[in-house]
Amino acid sequence: MELSFEQGPIRPPSEAASLLLRLTRNCPWNKCAFCRSYKGATFSRRSVEEIKNDIDTVVKMCRSVQEISRKSGFGGLLNMDVMVKLYNTGDYQLFHVASWLYNGGKTVFLQDANSLVMKTDDVVEILRYLKESLPSVERVTTYARSSTLARKSVEELTALKQAGLSRIHVGMESGSDDVLKLINKGATAQQHIEAGRRVKESGISLSEYVILGMGGKRWSKEHALETARVLNMINPDFIRMRSLTVAEGTPLSQKARNGEFAEETEEEVVAGEKLLIERLDGIQSNLVSDHSMNLLEEVNGKLPEDKPAMIGIIDRFLALPxxxxxxxxxxxxxxxxxxxxxxxxxxxxxxxxxxxxxxxxxxxxxxxxxxxxxxxx
Ligand code: SF4
CATH class of the missing domain: 1.10.60 (Diphtheria Toxin Repressor; domain 2)
Incomplete structure (x- = not known):
């Protein structure tokens, strides 16, 4: 019988090479007006036992991969010949585990949208078990909502850090309360600040996601200025740029139809990006545009030293005929x-x-x- 463990559908692009391990299913909020990731999917929790069983299964799959390598005459090592053989088995999960091992078996991403909604002690237990069972793991990351993080103490977050949680990805989207209300984010600017600062204080690396264009025409300037203000208060390790798409079937597309939301042009979005970056001040974050949905994917750099170069790229676009x-x-x-x-x-x-x-x-x-x-x- 084929071995298998449970996985969710989504991970950040930066976790493409990570092992995906599911702690909870779907999104406990599921109400952001722009989001279609978990539409129609009900949130549910998984027990610590279930998750530990999944980790045990991954360990067994690692052994299977090595066994296939040995039987192929490669002594347990992974190389392209073994990878092709594994791919041809048609067992997607075994291939996922093999690809993870091939990349060093170092990174794990905990799914789905808000894993830290689990009790801190439970996550600590899972992290410890994961590290004991798979000693090659060096980095463990997860998504978490600001409203959840703002309810965790620095001591709790520090316990997660000590158990092995390396990085938290937070969907800030905007630092403007008007925009956060418009998109029904379920978090205020103050909660974003509180949550972000606690994560930083615990020593866990922090990625904040910002959606360019999220303010629409009405809140464009406020979106840029307030987002920069909130980011300046947090000083996250990473600021990750995303660009708005108004997807059919989302509450935002309904707002666009009834005139409550007017999407900006591509040029307006880029002008807003410029204003936001110009206002980032006193922070040492890495700004990354690591998604092909961004018009200017080359806007990347370390603050503050790369700010002029990033603005230069934007100006080059804006100055085009x-x-x-x-x-x-x-x-x-x-x-x-x-x-x-x-x-x-x-x-x-x-x-x-x-x-x-x-x-x-x-x-x-x-x-x-x-x-x-x-x-x-
Ligand atoms: S919290 Fe994240 S996954 Fe959940 S609805 Fe909002 S954007 Fe989507």
Missing amino acids: EREKQNFILGKRWGVYRVLDDLRDASNHARVADALDKLEKEGKYHATLSYLKNQVI
């Missing part, structure tokens, strides 16, 4: 371009220019852009 801006936006959303320098590729540039002309003639430019943007999750 109108047609060039449209060409870049369409090419980026289409997957032809990644960075601004890609505009120099004459053949791709001509291809995108032709498509742009055609879409405009047919009156389909905006609809196509919106469609392409929504394809990226």
Whole structure:
């Protein structure tokens, strides 16, 4: 019988090489107006025993992987030949575990949306068991909501750190209370600050996610200024940029239809990004645009020293002639371009220019852009 353990659907891009271990199912809040991640899925808890059993299963799967390597004449080592063999078994989870081992077996991501809603003692027990069972693990990360973290004491968070929790990813989205209310985030700016500062004080690394464009046209400036203010109060280790997509079927798309929310243009979103970065002050965070949904994926750097370079990239885009801006936006959303320098590729540039002309003639430019943007999750 094939071995298997439970896994959820989502992890941050930075955890692509991590082993995914599910502590709770889905999202206990599930009400953010822009989010479709767990729509229609009910939150439920898993017992410590169930999770420990899953860890035991991973250990057995690691042994199976080594056994397959030995039987193939590679003495338990993982190489491409063994990986291909494992892939061809069609056992997705065994391949996931093998890929994790192939990458060193060092990182684990605890799923789903808010694992720390579990009792702290239970998470501590799981972390200890995980580290004992899989000694190669060096980094353990998870998502957590600010409203949950703000209810944990620094002592509790320190206990989690000592048991092996290395990093917490928090969806701040915005530092503006008006925007947080609009999107029904279930957290205030003050809770974001409180939660973030406690995590920092415990020594756990902190990633804060910000959604560019989340304020829409009405709250654009406030979104940028207040988000910068809250981030300045926290000084997270990472500020991770995401860009808004108004997905069909979400409460936000309903608000957009009835006029309560007006989406910004791509250029307005970039101008808001510039204002936000300009206002980041007195912090040493790493700012990363590690998602292809961001128009300017090359805006990355360490604060404060890389701030001028990051603003420089944004200014370079904003200074492009109108047609060039449209060409870049369409090419980026289409997957032809990644960075601004890609505009120099004459053949791709001509291809995108032709498509742009055609879409405009047919009156389909905006609809196509919106469609392409929504394809990226
Ligand atoms: S807390 Fe996260 S997963 Fe849950 S609804 Fe909000 S954005 Fe989605």
